[in-house]
Amino acid sequence: MTRHKRKPRIKWSSVYQWHRMIGLTAALFVIMLSISGWLLNRTDNMELDKTFIQTSWLLDWYGIKPPSAIISYQVGGHWISQLGDRLYIDQDNIEGHYRQLIGAIQIDQYLVVAVTGQLLVLSRTGELIEKLEGSHGVPAGMRKIGIDQLDRIIIRSSHGFYITDQEFLSWDERQKADAVWSVPQLPPPDLYDSLVERYRGAGLSIERVLLDIHSGNILGSWGKVLVDTMAVLFLLLAISGVWLWAKRKR
Amino acid sequence: MKKTRYIVCCLLCAVMQPAPVAAKGEYQQPQDFIKESFSGQVPEPQLFWITKQYKRSITEILGHRPSSLRLRYWRRQQKSVWVLSEIGKEKDITVGIVINGDQIEKIKILVFRESRGWEVRYPFFTEQFSRAKIKSNNQLDKTIDNITGATLSVRAVKKLARLALYLSKHSRNNHDAP
Numbered sequence: 001m002t003r004h005k006r007k008p009r010i011k012w013s014s015v016y017q018w019h020r021m022i023g024l025t026a027a028l029f030v031i032m033l034s035i036s037g038w039l040l041n042r043t044d045n046m047e048l049d050k051t052f053i054q055t056s057w058l059l060d061w062y063g064i065k066p067p068s069a070i071i072s073y074q075v076g077g078h079w080i081s082q083l084g085d086r087l088y089i090d091q092d093n094i095e096g097h098y099r100q101l102i103g104a105i106q107i108d109q110y111l112v113v114a115v116t117g118q119l120l121v122l123s124r125t126g127e128l129i130e131k132l133e134g135s136h137g138v139p140a141g142m143r144k145i146g147i148d149q150l151d152r153i154i155i156r157s158s159h160g161f162y163i164t165d166q167e168f169l170s171w172d173e174r175q176k177a178d179a180v181w182s183v184p185q186l187p188p189p190d191l192y193d194s195l196v197e198r199y200r201g202a203g204l205s206i207e208r209v210l211l212d213i214h215s216g217n218i219l220g221s222w223g224k225v226l227v228d229t230m231a232v233l234f235l236l237l238a239i240s241g242v243w244l245w246a247k248r249k250r
Numbered sequence: 251m252k253k254t255r256y257i258v259c260c261l262l263c264a265v266m267q268p269a270p271v272a273a274k275g276e277y278q279q280p281q282d283f284i285k286e287s288f289s290g291q292v293p294e295p296q297l298f299w300i301t302k303q304y305k306r307s308i309t310e311i312l313g314h315r316p317s318s319l320r321l322r323y324w325r326r327q328q329k330s331v332w333v334l335s336e337i338g339k340e341k342d343i344t345v346g347i348v349i350n351g352d353q354i355e356k357i358k359i360l361v362f363r364e365s366r367g368w369e370v371r372y373p374f375f376t377e378q379f380s381r382a383k384i385k386s387n388n389q390l391d392k393t394i395d396n397i398t399g400a401t402l403s404v405r406a407v408k409k410l411a412r413l414a415l416y417l418s419k420h421s422r423n424n425h426d427a428p
Contacts, residue, residue, distance in 0.1 A: 129319040135280030136295065136322055146310060169295055183316055 009069070015247075018241040027169060029230045036214040040207070049207040064203040066196045072187040073113075076106035079187050080113050083199045086113065089126040091194050093202065096131075103145040103182030107153055108166055114145040114182075119168070137164070137171040146179030154179040189192050276361045277371060279335045283346040283360055284324055295322045298421050311388055311412045313337065323421065329355070330421060332414040336406040338364045347414035354382045355381050356425045357411060367403030375404070384415040 043049055053059060073080040078089050082101035087094040089111075099116035106112075110129065113120040117140070119132040132138050141158030148154050148163070154164040154177045161177035164170065187195075212218040216227030285292055298321045300308060308316050324331045330349045335342040341363035348356040357379045369375065375397060382392045390412055391400035396404050 085295075114350065128317060130322070131318060133280070135284065167297060169297075200411070 002237045015240055016244060019237065019244060020150075022237050022240070026230060026233045026237060029227075030234075033214060033230075036210045040214060043207050048210065049205050051206045052202050053204040053206060053217060054201045058209070059200050059204060063205055064200055066137050066199045070187060070192060070195065071101045071184055072191075073101070073104040073182055074185050075104040075182070076111050078111065078126065079191060080111070081103040081187055081191070081195055082115075083195055086202070087113070087120075088195055088198070089122065090192070092125075092126060093198065094120065094128065101185075102142050105145055105147055105153065105182050107147060107151065110166065112145065112153060114142050116142070119145075121168070121237065129145055133199045136168060138168075139171070144179075146181035149176060156181075161186060260290045272362060274362050274368060277360065278346070278360050280344065280346060280360050283358060284331050284333065287329070287346070287348045287356070288324065288326060291326075293324050293326045295324055296421070297321070298323060298417055304420060307416060308413065309389060311416060312409055321417065323417065325421065330418045332417060333360065334410045334412050334413060338367055338403040340364065343370075343403060343410075345355045345407060347411060349414055349418040352383050352415070352419065354379045354411060354415065356380070357407070359407070362403075364403065367397075367400035369397045369400050369405045371406050375407075379411050382411060382415070384412055384419070388412055388416055390415075 039046070039048065051183050055196065067084045070081055070083050072079050074080075081088045082098065085097040085099065087096070089103065094113075098118070102114040102116065104111060104113045106124075109124055111122040111124065111126075113122065117133060117138070119138050121129040121132065123129055134140060139155055139157040139160075139162045139230040141153055143158060146154045146156075153164050153166070153168075156177070156179075157163070161174045163172040163174060163177065209218070212223075216223030216225075219226065300316050300319050300321070305316065321332070321334070328351050332345065332347045332349070334347065335344045337343070342361070343359065343363065344361035346356075346358045346360050347354060357376045359376070362368050362371060375395075378392065378394045379390075382390050382394075385391050390408065394404070394408055394411075
């Protein structure tokens with residue numbers, strides 16, 4: 001008598017158990033990914049890239065600390081300061097990222113701030129009038145900015161002196177020039193504290209945090225392992241779900 | 251013999267690395283672009299003040315308030331040259347634009363700082379702007395094809411093209427500071 005070998009049958013009830021367990025395990029991550037994904041798709045509308053985290057513990061988690069050094073110049077009743085790559089006029093951020101604050105002067109109705117490679121022309125109320133660069137005649141290698149006896153702007157660069165007018169329409173190169181040069185000063189302590197707080201509070205956007213939550217990066221390399229594991233579980237969920245549906249249909 | 255050929259091919263493939271494609275970078279210094287546009291005879295720069303009269307239209311063109319109160323440009327007769335910057339995704343793209351009469355003569359990406367979307371610097375894209383004008387609603391009178399994967403860069407360049415045409419049109423009446 002021949003005994004026919006039975007094919008091993010997958011117990012669909014155990015597949016169902018696994019499907020349920022994986023589903024419950026993954027539920028929290030599905031919700032987290034869905035919400036973060038939905039929000040990320042609306043970054044522009046909700047300006048999430050322009051809204052910044054102020055919570056201390058989260059800033060600490062990201063290691064966002066202000067630089068220890070501050071450079072400040074007092075000019076025209078204002079303080080021009082640099083912390084990291086950010087510039088401030090008093091407590092207000094001047095939009096953009098800058099390398100090195102070189103000096104600041106007041107000439108007529110303008111405040112002129114020299115940073116590496118640029119001159120920023122501000123109104124007396126701190127509004128940005130114009131940013132000038134090499135294409136506008138700003139000399140390379142600026143070291144100092146000052147005003148001469150004739151109330152002209154003088155720039156000392158690595159290869160000479162440059163005199164310009166208030167509108168920066170022409171530049172005159174000289175070998176020597178006398179000027180009252182802009183000199184850095186220590187800002188008042190309350191201004192320093194305020195700037196430190198502002199610097200930290202503008203370092204981490206909501207978009208960045210959402211991207212890191214969505215990718216698992218917020219937990220470092222372990223977060224990525226976790227997200228990858230969830231991806232595998234979602235795959236198993238999809239496969240087992242389709243299998244169960246097909247089984248029920250039969 | 252077949253095996254030898256296969257080994258040689260593998261070795262050649264391993265040795266011949268694809269040349270890295272230049273992405274972000276400075277393609278031309280703005281001052282060189284200006285000089286080239288005026289065949290070496292660069293006129294004195296002039297100032298365009300963004301007064302209340304122009305602020306609304308410029309805000310509509312850029313999709314945000316202008317970041318400065320005045321812009322610098324160079325003009326000789328019908329030709330004006332503008333060096334303008336606009337953020338693509340996160341960083342500025344600096345573009346040189348030559349306007350002749352009421353149309354774009356030339357547009358060139360001078361500095362590209364983003365890590366993607368740099369395809370906008372190629373002539374296949376920039377030549378689309380040749381002879382473009384603006385209509386009364388400050389939109390370009392030509393369709394500019396998008397580049398997949400460079401949408402934000404394309405958008406930024408289109409904004410700057412419109413802005414340069416608008417500024418050139420109004421620059422003859424704009425002389426006085428506010």
